[in-house]
Amino acid sequence: MTALVVFEAAARQQSFTRAAVELGITQAAVSRQVQALESSLGFPLFRRLHRSIELTEQGRALSGAMSEALGIVADTVRSITSMGDAAELTISATVAFSHFWLLPKVSSLRRAEPDIKLKIVTQDSSVDLRRDDIDVVIRYGDGNWPDGKAIMLFGDDLFPVCSPDYLAERGSPDCVADLARHNLIASHSMEPSWIGWEQWLKAFGHGGDPMNITLSCNFYTDALYAALRGEGIALGWHRMVDDLLERRQLVRVSVEILRPRAAYYVVIKHGTPKASVTAFLNWIRAEANATPPKPLENTLYANENAPSGEGGGVETIG
Structure with a gap:
């Protein structure tokens, strides 16, 4: 042997x-x-x-x-x-998802499942469920990962946002081409499905236009905090910025919205999940359905795979 x-x-x-x-x-x-x-x-x-x-x-x-x-x-x-640790639950999520979506809802999980011993591992680096001591990973992408079973949580929409102070000082962009000339805040991710300014502008026919990127951040949270401080315009994921829009800490600055093909998924280990994982899945799906972001009016949607020609693939939804 x-x-x-x-x-x-x-x-x-x-x-x-x-x-x-x-x-x-x-x-x-x-x-x-x-x-x-x-x-x-x-x-x-x-x-x-x-x-x-x-x-x-x-x-x-x-x-x-x-x-x-x-x-x-x-x-x-x-x-x-793990039989003796059935009530323990370790969740991994990106810094942005943890900060802007998961942590604000933890009290709801505590009320629903008071016996779960919860540990949240916040990191943007990759996690392998076959190797790492993690029960659940929340990921953004296409749902195809070899280390676990992916369960779709929700899709999202992407649009430019800035602080009211920046908008008052610089004025609202007249069009997408004008938007590219404003102070733009970029954020980067190791996830290949992540959408940046180049992809967003391309969906509305301006992929080749010069961009005025005045600040680049490794973490999406930093990009949003820079926008909150009036440094420029960042791309806002609707599920992440909904509360900030509701409190008028951020405002939408264009009617154009990109709807990517990728989505947020809950990924669990292969095999029979332990009791705390099953309880978490029931909770997070109910929470996602119970708290959708506020509807966006006066909106021009485009799909991520829209042609790069002027106006190509753009669809008026509401």
């Missing part, structure tokens, strides 16, 4: 050296274990090349079986060790 485990690591890492580091043994010990296994089976599992190794056909077959078997064992261990 020891030789099989060592073989699985060497096959997955495609290196005796990296397998040795992972297992905490020497490279010579890895080589001996693999050779002993090959001797026992009566055929080679690897081709020894000049500076690398390569699985034989029999080696690939055994590697796939070992990876699947060890995965089943790992899933079972996680399942039986």
Whole structure:
């Protein structure tokens, strides 16, 4: 069994050296274990090349079986060790989603599920549910992630916002082309589905226009706080800025709104969820349906995949 485990690591890492580091043994010990296994089976599992190794056909077959078997064992261990932690729940969300949507609603979760021991991990870096000690991840994207089951929460709309002070000082843009000449605040994300100013302007036929980006931020929260302080115009996600619009801390500055194809999803581990995860799913879906953002009037919508020509793909909704 020891030789099989060592073989699985060497096959997955495609290196005796990296397998040795992972297992905490020497490279010579890895080589001996693999050779002993090959001797026992009566055929080679690897081709020894000049500076690398390569699985034989029999080696690939055994590697796939070992990876699947060890995965089943790992899933079972996680399942039986989490039985005593059924009331614990660790949620991962981006800084923006946590700050502007999730945390303001935590008191509602507390009232609905007072026995849950909640931990919120706020980070914009990627999380892997197969590796990290996380129960639930809230993500923005297309819903296709290999590490868990994705359940759509809601889509969102994207439009320019600024502070009332900035609007009073600089005036409202006359059109999309005029908007691009204002002080624009950009934010960036590692998520490829994230929409920035270039994509937003392109949806309304101005993708090639020069933009006056006066401030760029790594975090969307920073971009919104800069807009609140009157530094310029940022892109507002409706679900994130609805309360700020309601309190008139931010105002909409154009009738144009982009509706992306991507959406927010709740992603959970594969397999049977523990009780706290099921309770959280019931709560967050009910909360999303119970508190939709306020309707936007005098609105010109465009889809994310609208043609880049002037006015292409734009649809008047309301």
